[in-house]
Amino acid sequence: MSLKLVILGVLDRHNVHPYDIKRFLKRYKWDYLFQISDAKIYYAFESLEKGGFVEVSEVVENEKTPTKTIYQITEAGRAQIEKELEKVLKKDVHSFKLIYPALLFFNYAEKERLLQLLDERRQRIEKELHQSFEENKHPEGSITAYITQNAIQHLTIDLEWLTSLYQKIQNDELKPQVTYDIEQFFAN
Numbered sequence: 001m002s003l004k005l006v007i008l009g010v011l012d013r014h015n016v017h018p019y020d021i022k023r024f025l026k027r028y029k030w031d032y033l034f035q036i037s038d039a040k041i042y043y044a045f046e047s048l049e050k051g052g053f054v055e056v057s058e059v060v061e062n063e064k065t066p067t068k069t070i071y072q073i074t075e076a077g078r079a080q081i082e083k084e085l086e087k088v089l090k091k092d093v094h095s096f097k098l099i100y101p102a103l104l105f106f107n108y109a110e111k112e113r114l115l116q117l118l119d120e121r122r123q124r125i126e127k128e129l130h131q132s133f134e135e136n137k138h139p140e141g142s143i144t145a146y147i148t149q150n151a152i153q154h155l156t157i158d159l160e161w162l163t164s165l166y167q168k169i170q171n172d173e174l175k176p177q178v179t180y181d182i183e184q185f186f187a188n
């Protein structure tokens with residue numbers, strides 16, 4: 001899940017409490033990329049801790065507020081970032097929105113491996129697009145023809161965007177802005 005990737009990416013730059021992840025995502029309007037709730041965030045932290053990817057950094061006690069557990073990334077967690085990125089990029093091509101959070105941390109992947117994953121995804125989209133054209137034998141004016149036409153349009157746009165993304169990464173034209181955003185957010 002891309003939420004784990006975001007958590008690991010943020011923890012690689014700054015130790016945080018789980019709620020800080022939610023605040024960070026909302027601050028930069030990334031919460032639209034995936035459904036987030038306190039329960040999902042805490043579950044992701046718990047899962048990452050069980051996997052040995054994060055650990056407790058400190059426990060802050062305050063009489064006026066509940067105890068606050070701050071987490072940090074482990075070396076295994078740093079290694080897991082690229083694996084999480086790869087998992088997301090291999091997902092169903094119709095789940096295009098799911099790759100956006102992963103792409104925020106594209107700089108954690110080895111460039112050649114990232115390009116390979118993007119190319120594989122592009123090929124899957126091309127195959128799906130070809131199949132959609134082949135199977136578009138619905139009667140003119142039918143709802144099924146209209147739905148298939150919409151799928152073809154989405155796949156075409158996704159393919160164009162992915163091709164452009166591939167070229168920009170290949171030519172080192174994109175900067176990992178999220179690293180700066182994390183530093184700025186947690187500096188305050």
